[in-house]
Amino acid sequence: FxxxxxxxxxxxxxxxxxxxxxxxxxxxxxxxxxxxxxxxxMPPENDSNYIVVNIPEYKMHVYDSGRLAFDMNVIVGSAINSTVIFNGNLKYVVFSP
Known part of the structure; x- marks a missing residue:
């Protein structure tokens, strides 16, 4: 729980x-x-490689070939600076900016 x-x-x-x-x-x-x-x-998942960020969970889940490859904690926005919700292609990801 x-x-x-x-x-x-x-x-x-x-x-x-x-x-x-x-x-x-x-x-x-x-x-x-x-x-x-x-x-x-949300668009249907046509690609088997994708990333999902669960904002309330503070987690990012990475899928490779439709299977969970790994997940990790993420920092999300606040009430004042809310996290943007989007769908699109990623070219790069910055870890620990």
Whole structure:
């Protein structure tokens, strides 16, 4: 549960975990609807080599020949400087700028 909610996985029931457990069902349903709409606008995966950044998870997943090659932590934006959501071809990637 902690991993799925983006919390530090320590097995302890802390304040953040309690807050996630107490999120109302209506809010979870709204989150699902918003994310389903986002997925609707994503193009179909025609290429077997691609990168997906899961912003709420703070993770980048790299797929090679349709299989997960590796994943890594990433830094994403904030409420003020939000992360841009896009789909396109990458020419290069900068690690640890």
């Amino acid at each position: 902690q991993r799925a909610m983006g919390l530090y996985v320590d097995g302890a029931i802390g304040n953040k975990m309690i807050a996630e457990l107490n999120v109302p069902l209506e809010k979870r349903i709204q989150q699902l609807l918003v994310n389903m709409e986002r997925m609707r606008w």
